[in-house]
Amino acid sequence: MKLSTKYIIIILLSILIFPVSFLGVNFLYYLVIMQLADFSPEEYYAPEEIEETWVQEIQSLEERATQDITSSLRDVDRYPESVIFWVKDNGQLLMSNHPSKDWSEEWNVSSLIRHLEEDRGEEYFTTSAYLEGAEDSGYAFLQIPSSYLETNIGVGQYQYSTIWFIAIGSFWFLFIYISWLFFNRTRKRLVRMQEKMETNENQLIPSKMKIEKDDEIGQLEHSFNQMVNQLNESHEKEKHEAMIRKRLISSLSHDLRTPLSIMNGHIHKLNQYDLKDDMAESIHVINEKIVFLSELIDNLSSFTVLSEGKLPMNKRQTDITGVVRSSLIAWYPVFEEQGFEIDVDLQESISWNVDEMWFRRILDNLLQNVLRHAAGGKYVSVRTENEKETTVLKIQDRGEGMQKPSKKSGAGIGLSIVDMMLEQMDLEKRIFTGTSGTTITILPKEN
Template identity: 45%
Template sequence: MRQNRSLFRRFLKVHFLFIFLPPMVLIFISAFFGTTAHGTKVNTLNLFYVTLLLFGFIIVAFVVISWLFFLRLRRRLTRLQEVMSFSANHHSFPEPVLVQRDRMDEIDQLGDSFNWMIQQLQDSRKREAEEELLRHRLIANLSHDLRTPLTILRGHVTKLNKEPISLEGQHSLTEINHTITRVGDLMDDLLSYTLLTAGKYPFEPAPTDMVRLVRASVAAWYPVFEDNGIQLEVDLPSEKTFYWRIDPKWMTRVLDNVFQNILRHAAEGRYANIVADVEQERIIVADRGPGMDNSSYEHGAGIGLSTAMYMLNQMKLNADFTSNGNGTSVTIGRA
C-alpha cells in the first residue's frame, strides 16, 4: 500500500526551497564567480540590484505559490462542504466524495473518513429498517394469532353463563368477559399503531369542516354515552365553523380514542362536555373522572393515546391535557 503523503509538508518544503535556495545560490556566485565574462569585477551597485531582484522574485514566488496552494486547498474543502450541506438541506445521505488513492494527503484522508462514515450510516439505516419491518411483522402476526385463544375463551365463558352458577361465579364470568374484550381492544390498538407507523394507513389531507366532523362523531357516540348513563353537554355552533387541512378518517379516529377513554376511565363522573371553539379554532373535550393520575388511565390509555398523538402530529395538530382529581380536559388545536 502506498504511504500517505502530507500536503502541508510538501507546501513547507517548496517554500523552504524558494526562501533559502536562491540566497545560497547568490552567495555562492558572489564568492566564487565574482567576475563578469570580460574579467571585470561586479561592482557593489550591480550586486545590490541583483540581490534586490532576487529577493523580489522570492517574495513574488512565495505569494503566488501560497495563493495557488490555498486556492486549491479551499476548492477541495469546498467540495466536502457542498456535499455535507446538500445532505443537511435535503435530509438524505450524501454521495461519497472522490478520493485519489495514489495521493492520500490530509484532505484525501478526510474524504476517505467521510466516505467510511456514510457507509456506516447507510448500513445502520438498512439494519434499522430490517429490524423495524421484522418487528411490525411480529406484532401483526402475534395480534392475529392471539385472537384464536381469545375467541375460544369467550366461547367457554358463553357456555358457562348458561350453566347454573352462583352469583359470585356469575360476577367472575362477567369480569373475565370484560377482560377478554379489553385485551382484544388493546391488540387492535397495538396493531393499528404498528400499521400506522409503518405507513400502511394512507394519509389523505383535505380541507375539512371541523364543526361538522365533530358533530358527526358525537352523533355516532351519543347512544353509547346514553347507555352508560353519561350526561353529555355539546356546544357546537350551527352557523359558524372553521377548517383544518387534515385527514377526516384520522381525525375521527382521534376523537373515537378520546371518547373511548372517557368510557373506560372517567365513566364514574357521569359527565362529558364537548366544545368546538370557532374563534380560537380548537376542540375541547372534558370529563369529571378521577383524572389522569389514576392508575387505570395511565396503564390503559397508552397504545391508543400514542396512536392518537402520532396522528395529530402528522396532521400538524397538538393535544394539551389538563387533569386533576375533578376531571380531565383535552384541547386539540394547531401545533
C-alpha cells in the same frame, strides 16, 4: 504525506520565508544585473578608479614648475563639472577652477577640507593627493558631482530595481498561494464530508465518500464509510425485523379473533342465566377484558396497515365541528353512565382537509383514552378555540396525568395510530399533562 507534516512544513516556511527570500533574491538579482548592466565610462565613474587615476595624474606633475602645474590642472577635463583645488602647505590657495567663489583669502588645509565638506554635502565626491612641485608643494583636491559616481552594479540596481521588487513579491505571493491552496483543499474536503453527513428526508443514511488521499482526513473518511456500512446493515436488519413483526401482528390478530369471538358468545350465553352477584361480577370483568383485547387487536391491525401505507385515505374539505358532534352523540351515553361531567363548546367552526373516517377514528381513540385512563377525574371537555389566528380542537380531562401509570395502560398503540393518522393528514397534536389533568390540542401543521 500526512497533513501534520505538510502543516509543519508551512510553519517552517513561514518562519524562513523572509530571510531566505531576501538573501536568495538578492543573490540572483546581482547575478542578473551583472549580466544586464552595460554602462559607458564617460557617464559613470567608480570612486576607486577616480582616486587611483587622480593620484597617478598628480604624481606625473611632480618636480614641475608651479606655473606648469597650475596650467596642467586647469586643463584637466577628464571628469565633467569637476572642481580642482591646490593648497600650499602653509594654507595658501595656489589654484582653483571654482567659478563662483572668491579665493583671494588664504586657507589652511583643515579649513579648506571643512569648507569642502560643508559646501558639497552629499552631492559631491572629493579626493586628494599630495603634489610636490619644483617651487611649491601642497594638497591637490578633486571634487566631482555624485551623480557621475556609480559602479555597474549600482547603476544596475537603480535601473533594474523594479525587477527586485517583482521577484520578492512573486516569491512571497507564491508562498501565500501555496498556503492558501493547502488550507482551501483541506477545507473543501471537510465541507464535502459535512455535506455527506447531512441527511434529508429522501436519504436517511448518508452515502459513502470517495477516499482520495491516505492522510488524517482520508482515515476519517475511511471511518465514516465504515459507519455508513454499519448504518446500512442496521437499517436492513431493522427493516427485516419490522417485516417479521408486522407479519407476526397480522397473524396474531387473525388467530386471536376466533377464540375471542367464541368466548364472547359464551359470556353472552352465561348472562342469560340468573347468576349470583359475585359470579355476575366475574362475568362482567371477563367481558371487559375481552372487549379490551378486541380493541387492542383492532389497533394492532390498523397500526400494521398504517405503517405499511396500505390504509386508503380519502381527504376532502370536511366540517370538523359536525364530525365532533356526531362522535360525541355516540359517546355521550357511555360518559353519562360513568358519571362524567361533559363540557362541550363548539362555537368556533373548523373546516380541514381530512379523511372523515380517519378523523372519527382519532376522536374515538382519544375519548376512549379519557374513559379508560382519566375516569378518576369524572370530567371531559371538547371545545374549539382560536389560538394565534388558528382554530384548534381541544380535548381535556381532569385525570392524574399521563406521567402516572394507569391500571388499564396498554402499549400506547392507540396514540401511535392517532399520531400516524394526523401526520398523513398534515395535522399534529400537542399534549399538556399534569397532576390536574391532560389537554390534547389538535391543529394544522405549521409550514
